[in-house]
């Protein structure tokens with residue numbers, strides 16, 4: 001066995017720090033905002049890239065009782081972490097797998113009539129009313145019962161009698177667009193379906209939906225991104241605490257002494273006098289290639305723009321404006337942090353903060369700080 005006395009953080013190209021106390025504070029803020037409704041927590045995609053194994057207990061300690069993930073396998077992992085929690089599987093019932101959901105006490109979100117029929121039949125066969133949510137599509141046209149299926153269920157709700165109905169849910173398509181009329185339209189369609197279906201709890205709001213006001217809260221809110229510090233109100237300041245910091249290491253400093261270009265494709269011209277720092281983060285780490293010539297990193301209070309293309313393991317940044325000698329091999333550059341939030345990196349990359357977080361690389365030395373003791 002090989003051993004090394006050097007700490008992982010010294011060996012790693014970059015260090016990702018995840019603040020579990022900030023995640024818990026975000027949960028508490030959202031929870032207070034939706035009270036008396038319950039606040040669930042969405043933990044899919046490894047808690048949006050932050051690490052479900054660490055984030056789930058932190059949220060549970062902060063008071064969360066209901067959790068949603070996308071996949072059955074994610075639910076099985078989460079069940080081992082939180083034996084008592086209610087866990088909903090947003091991607092629904094995988095055909096032929098009902099027994100796996102029951103074994104791990106996972107509640108499928110039944111997204112279409114066939115899934116309701118399969119779960120109801122499984123419940124009858126087990127002679128047990130097993131928990132499930134029912135998803136009503138009110139305008140997303142992605143998952144959930146469409147209008148004809150909702151009408152059929154209203155006409156004959158008997159399959160719901162075979163299962164333990166934890167609630168109806170629906171999902172907003174434009175919750176983060178302040179001027180969009182669609183959230184109100186979706187809410188009214190949801191209400192009208194609820195009025196005609198057998199009574200159960202209801203859940204509509206994602207993170208941004210929570211900030212649209214109490215008429216979107218129903219009984220259970222389902223925030224994801226805001227827990228992790230993404231701004232749920234992009235039209236105003238971010239009310240959420242920052243949860244993530246990424247520092248990447250300088251590998252080499254180049255003093256350019258003749259005219260040339262930098263990086264693949266020779267896209268960026270450089271002239272004598274330019275100084276370049278080459279940093280150990282690349283698209284294989286989730287530093288998206290679209291940040292080529294568009295992103296920037298920070299050394300203390302000084303910004304250094306990414307020049308040339310982002311490559312698999314490396315970026316090159318222009319440090320000509322920094323004092324000579326300020327940056328050297330081993331210096332850490334702030335890639336995500338107080339000067340560059342995930343939302344800002346996303347806007348430079350032409351994407352959304354969700355994609356920045358869920359792409360966070362597996363090669364980083366990961367430090368989770370705070371959290372339950």
Ligand SMILES: Cc1ncc(COP(=O)(O)O)c(C=O)c1O
Pocket residue numbers: 042090171205206207208222223224225226
């Ligand atoms: C059905 C459903 N509910 C809730 C969420 C959480 O949304 P957000 O991360 O925008 O809060 C998602 C995430 O995409 C979702 O698909």
